[in-house]
Amino acid sequence: xxxxxxxxxxxxxVSLFTPNLxxxxxxxxxxxxxxxxxxxxxxxxxxxxxxxxxxxxxEFVLHDSENLKEPDIEVLVDDVKDFYHTHKSNxxxxxxxxxxxxxxxxxxxxxxxxxxxxxxIVVGP
Numbered sequence: 001x002x003x004x005x006x007x008x009x010x011x012x013x014v015s016l017f018t019p020n021l022x023x024x025x026x027x028x029x030x031x032x033x034x035x036x037x038x039x040x041x042x043x044x045x046x047x048x049x050x051x052x053x054x055x056x057x058x059e060f061v062l063h064d065s066e067n068l069k070e071p072d073i074e075v076l077v078d079d080v081k082d083f084y085h086t087h088k089s090n091x092x093x094x095x096x097x098x099x100x101x102x103x104x105x106x107x108x109x110x111x112x113x114x115x116x117x118x119x120x121i122v123v124g125p
Contacts (some may be wrong), residue, residue, distance in 0.1 A: 006086035008075045012123060013059035014047075015072035021064040025049050034060065048102035067089065077124040084122070087111070 003009050018024040027033040034051040037059065041047055046065035053060065062073075077083040080099045087093050096119070097110035110120040 003050060003078055005078075008077055009124075010076050011058050012073070012076040013050075013061055013074040015063060015068075015074070017066075017069045017071075018062050018064060018066060021047055021049060021062060025051065025063050028060070029063075070116040072121060073118070074121045074123055077122055079111050080122055080124045083124070084109050 008112040009091075025034075025036070027107040028051055029036065032053065034053055037052050039047070039049045042063070042065060044067060046062040046063055046067075048061060048065075050057075051060040051062065058066060058073075063101055084095070084099050087096070092114045095109065097108070097111055099107045099122075101107045102108050106123060106125055110119065111122060112119050
């Protein structure tokens with residue numbers, strides 16, 4: 001699916017802090033039918049669990065890291081560099097991280113919207 005240059009294709013993942021990871025995971029699985037995709041231990045000693053809902057297009061990631069309490073929203077675009085260059089001069093966007101290559105392929109950039117102070121992690125080829 002090709003989108004207009006500079007548009008977001010979809011929200012790929014949302015990552016949220018929870019003080020009780022197992023309780024939260026059980027809640028989303030038993031109440032909303034989420035399935036567990038992965039479970040991992042992080043270098044800071046925290047834990048992360050990736051969940052998926054029925055349509056499977058967006059990862060819902062829960063973690064218990066006290067250092068990362070702000071939500072992370074990961075959006076997919078057709079081309080990270082093109083997206084960055086399209087919006088580079090936009091006064092309503094502050095670029096925290098211009099495009100960089102991800103170790104396992106693709107690119108990543110990080111932006112903060114001025115209007116509502118939301119951080120988006122932009123990913124794609």
